[in-house]
Amino acid sequence: MLTDADIDFMRNTREEITKKRERLVTLTYADGTVDEYTGEIVDGRPIERTVSSVVTELSSSSSAGAERYMENGIQYEKGDIWLSVAIDFIWDIADKMTHVSHDGKDYTILAADKKGIGKRNRYEILGRLVS
Template sequence: MMITNDDINFMQSAREEMLAGRKFKVELLIEATNSVDPDTGEPLEPQVTSKLVSAHVTENAGKQVEINDGILTKSADIKVDISIEEWTPVTFFNYAQKKYKVIGTPQKGIGQRNRVEVLGELIH
């Protein structure tokens, strides 16, 4: 059986209802490209602006580090689901007075991609 457009629309509306009241503000930290001083050629400090988005947040209760077949893997400290329309690619974000580094951004959704699962590693 195939998923129809009506099924996709229903899943999207049901997801919004499930997450109502369970979303939190996340601050995406947008860094302008590094520029150089026109006189000295020295790199200038990157300019950072921010964008507040509403997202479903899942915090993990501690780090898990494993070595499988000689490959080091580490779970994320936080998972933030942001709608694809609100997502802006960034390297860092703030949540609950903590700063995180983005370590993955897989796109998710059933039938069509509708959100980005932002995986973060706690910096401070």
């Protein structure tokens, strides 16, 4: 059984565990007025923030070479990326993010979910390659 001390230990050591696996990514988000009826940001301007992230590039080498596959109810495509970003880096913009740039490629953000055992410590982000 996990104790509160175990959970605190995992949260505090995450940086050390992921350090050699992280790459810089640039997240784009919109900042502006929120429309009271649609919830969309209007009159917004794009703002970029560069953060460290564990990046997994999904390729056709997974799932027997398929161009598309499903896992845990999520459809992935060849060229998608999966990011794991510390919650402290993006807590204030997580619901405003629209795009991510990595390794000279641009991706549209499809999903950003909070993750962590016991306490939220990161966002897992799915990005689809913009062609």
